[in-house]
Amino acid sequence: MNVSLTSLQGAIWGQFVGDAAALGTHWIYDLEEMKAKYPGGVVGFEAPKPGHYHEGKKPGEQTHYGDAALLVLESLAACGGRFRENDFGMRFQSFFGHPNCRSYLDKATRQTLEHLQQQPGHFQNGADDSQMATVSRLAPVVVAYQREDFLSMADAIRRLTLVTQNHPTAVACSIAHGMLLRTILTGVPFRDAFELTRKSREVSCDGSDYFEFAYMLRELDVETATGRFGQSCPLPQSLPSALHAAWKHPDSFEDAVLSTIRAGGDSAGRASMIGAWLGALHGIEGIPNAWLEKLSQRDRIQKALDQLFSHLSE
Secondary structure, three states: OOOOOOHHHHHHHHHHHHHHHOOOOOEEEEEHHHHHHHHOOOOOOOOOOOOOOOOOOOOOOOOOHHHHHHHHHHHHOOOOOOOOOHHHHHHHHHHHHOOOOOOOOOHHHHHHHHHHHHHHOOOOOOOOOOOOOOOOHHHHHHHHOOOOHHHHHHHHHHHHHHHEEEOOOHHHHHHHHHHHHHHOOOOOOOOHHHHHHHOOOOHHHHHHHHHHHHHHHOOOOHHHHHHHHHOOOOOHHHHHHHHHHHHHOOHHHHHHHHHHOOOOEOOOOOHHHHHHHHHHOHHHHHHOOHHHHHHHOHHHHHHHHHHHHHHHHO
């Protein structure tokens, strides 16, 4: 399978950039409120306002989604390019369970930490949760397993999902997202990859249905379609919203990410997925360099990437 290095890098960098770009406006559902808070317009990398979920974080930092994604990347790098649920699980528990953790603890994180208190070391019993935890962090796993058959990749994605989400919808949507990203990485244009994933026998009905929903509203603008699907975190709302935004703006990483951010709600999770897809499609050169330079964890990400790719080239 011939995959360019710039596409592999773009998928991972795009995921982090999409998440960080949404930090300040994340979870603002009222679009009029968003306009009032940012009268100059939303251009990405806004600072969180007082009282915001991510208050205290600075532009360029990751949301909790990106914080967990970095743990996935570093775990893969440390484990020779293999996903080891025990290694990632311990990193996750150590980071999010630390009393000084500055990152938001969502439902999946809180329940996972509770389960680990009850069953220490059991890293395949995540929360009963079907929101965007895993889909926002799985790009490094897809990259690490890109040269292998899809069953091996799907197994790694399933194990990643179960660390924090023990829910069939979360597993199905994570695998569908992984299949789409895998297909894009081979050089297939986004809309063609969308169709191939939608019709793939490897993707369950629970995953492919959301591709159907996104396709049905393809004539609508992103803000309107996201409002129809729902701006919230659950995957039955967020996955078709993300797919729709990427479908509408396949030629521009920046336009696709900003369109979903401006649509409000759980924009960071959606932007993480969109960033991975379009980063893979256009390569790292397709991601605005000014956005890449804003990432607070850029050096840490680069170090882990270098280590991961050194294993993948062996």
